[in-house]
Amino acid sequence: MKSEERHPRLTGLVRNRAIHHRTRRHLALGCALALAGIGSVLLPGVQQSVADDGTQLIIASSGQPFPALPGFANAPTPSAQQGELATAAARPAQGPDLDPVQTAALYYYAKQRQIDRVEAEIIRLQALHPGFTPPRDLYIAADKIVPDESNLWQMFGADDFTGIDAEIIRRKAADPAWEPTPDFQSKLEQKKQRVRMKELATTEDWLALLDVSAAIDPASEEDVDLVWMKIDALSAAGDRDGLARTLRGLLVREGDKRLTDEHLIVTLQKALRDFPASEIRALAAMLWPEASGGYLPAVLRLDLARKQVAEFNAGKDIAPVSSEALAMLALEARKSRRPEDLSLLGWHALKVEAPAEAQPWFEIAMQVAPDPENAKGMYLSLARQKLESQAYAFAAAHLGDISDDPVFLMNVLSPRFGNPAEGGMSAEVVHSYSTAILETSAADHAEILGWYAYNSRQFDAAEAWFRQSYGWEASPDRLKGLALSLLRLKKNRDYAALKTEYVANYPDIWPEIDAAPAPKKRKAAAIGGPASDVKTSYVRLFEAKNYPACLREIDRLGASGAKPSVAVIRGWCELGLKRFGAARMSFETAMAGSGQVGTDAVYGAGLALLGARLTDEAEALISAWPLSSVRDRELKLEIYYQRARSAFDHKQYDRVVQALDARAALDAEPRDLMQMRAWAYYHMGQSQRAKAVFRELNMVIRDAGALAAIEQIDSREGR
Secondary structure (H helix, E strand, O other), rough: OOOOOOOEEEOOEEEOOOOOOOOOOOOOOOOOOOOOOOOOOOOOOOEEEOEEEEEEEOOOOOOOOOOOOOOOOOOOOOOOOOOOOHHHHHOOOOOOOOOOHHHHHHHHHHHHHOHHHHHHHHHHHHHOOOOOOOOHHHHHHHHHOOOOOOHHHHHOOOOOOHEEEEEEEHHHOOOOOEEEEEEEHHHHHHHHHHHHHHHHHHOHHHHHHHHOOOOOOOOOOOOHHHHHHHHHHHHHHHHHHHHHHHHHHHHHHHOOOOOOHHHHHHHHHHOOOOHHEEEEEEEEHHOOHHOOOOOOOOOHHHHHHHHHHHHHHHHOOOOOOOOOHHHHHHHHHHHHEEEEEHHHHHHHHOOOHHHHHHHHHHHHHHHHHOHHHHHHHHHHHHOOOHHHHHHHHHHHHOOHOOOOOHHHHHHHHHHHOHHHOOOOHHHHHHHHHHHHHHHHHOOHHHHHHHHHHHHHHOHHHHHHHHHHHHHHHHHHHHHHHHHHHHHHOOOOOHHHHHHHOOOOOOHHHHHHHOOOOOOOOOOOOOOOOOOOOOHHHHHHHHHHHOHHHHHHHHHOHHHHHHHHHHHHHHHHHHHOOOOHHHHHHHHHHHOOOOOHHHHHHHHHHHHHHOOOOOHHHHHHHHHHHHOHHHHHHHHHHHHHHHHHHHHHOOOOOOHHHHHHHHOOOOOOOHHHHHHHHHEEEEEEEEOHHHHHHHHHHHOOOOOHHHHHHHHHHHHHOOO
């Protein structure tokens, strides 16, 4: 999960409640996503009212039921079985009966003689269970029922799970009746899950994270960070219904399970990524009813203002942003000079046709965080004030930033090439313009450059650009420019051949060509012919791993983006963003291509299916479409690994061995899979095979887990 450690200060809950917590910010700004057709995040008493308006809310009956989260409707209550002595000792003389699990920590601290923690734990239990009193013989009872787990807790603190497993196996071999305390077992399982989920969140393996977090109940999970990671995974996977259910389960908690205000705010900030500001505002008003929706925590009001401005900037027919939200965001932007806030305000001013107001916001943004979006905003602020000279000067000074959007760059620079009388241009401007033309295959702009070269008597360059332009998209003016260039170069034979070929198609241009005077020499920037080593913009962005920008460039191509050679690049970009479903569709489109494009598309489709954990479909794909032996082997190795991992998690140990055997036929088995194989044999009752693999693991590197497993097997066999 991505979250920042610096917590903004919360202020201003009503009725003079001062909150001095610090909370995490986790806000993704961007285009507003409509909620039509997807899950709503509404609390009890809030429902969607109009089918064609997914953001309009009404207050319904407070008794309106909520759909239960799958898997938790009939969830059993945890219980622990301990010896008669433990049960008797854990039950106080007066007060409520507490489960041994609930008092495990108290007895552990008592055994360790950690007096402060004992007192704190008693206070905690009394707060949760009024009337609870500890037994008079607490320390004596603790010595009797709590085993020494100090070494286990030391390894627990170091996240040494292998060492813990080995120590548990060793102790059980020495005393088959021994078990770790319920407190330790529950904390160990929770920590293993937390560590695993953090690893998956760091690598952005969201589908695997959803598998690991499937059993987490947002309505009761005590570690809210785990629920937040699940929310991040659901958001990344695009599961809006699951996201709405999880957010709802976390937000509707009541009583002692209600989240703290700072945790509620972080949760709502996460919800802002996927749901409209209007719905989040309604949720906040219900979470803090004393505010009546009119005065919410400052940090949340600020994030709502950001979301509201972002939705307005990105959408059409969106309600204007309130003056209060704009004033709040402007105040924060002037104080913090946060680039995202400055940019939001600048683009808002441009959208409401106030370029003079946009200019200072973009000026500050370019000072603190110059980037392509701020550079474009600054240029437009000047151009829309009719400050053409200043706008061009700014663009010429920031070609590196504006070049990120070649279409925008061409539109900025082309007026100078179309009207040379406005002034000369630097070599950098000419190079940027010609490169953008080649990156986008822009026939119109290639023609503009051709006429610029022709009118400045640079006929060789003019011929090259007119040929390039006509080759991309035929038109009479481009052919006319090419013919004139050939005449000025005295390439009479080439001119005659051109005329013979196209006179029937364009009969009207030839008299104009014969009558046209030669251009006069004038001062102009030097123009070269089209470079041969310029890659298209989307290929360049893909190679730079700028996948979002690559996809934007492909979208600009329109129908041409469906060509197999383009679709395969789209597939790689979507795969890089872990959008496995979209990547699969793009690769399937590209599979219609021939040669390398087609085989690359089959390989990419296989990777997309495996990324989505669709192993059977991946196997069917590579069985039906030919691949190189290297790629075929790579995909099969991953298929067999995923099958083995899934079977092990579901305790289907015979299938684990089958999948590992198939994989081992293709490649040597790494240590982690050898361990999986050994434990599969162990659980299948094949002790000798398990011991053989454990011994092999221990031959190269001493493996404490393998040694403990061998000891456990020997003990079970009475050796």
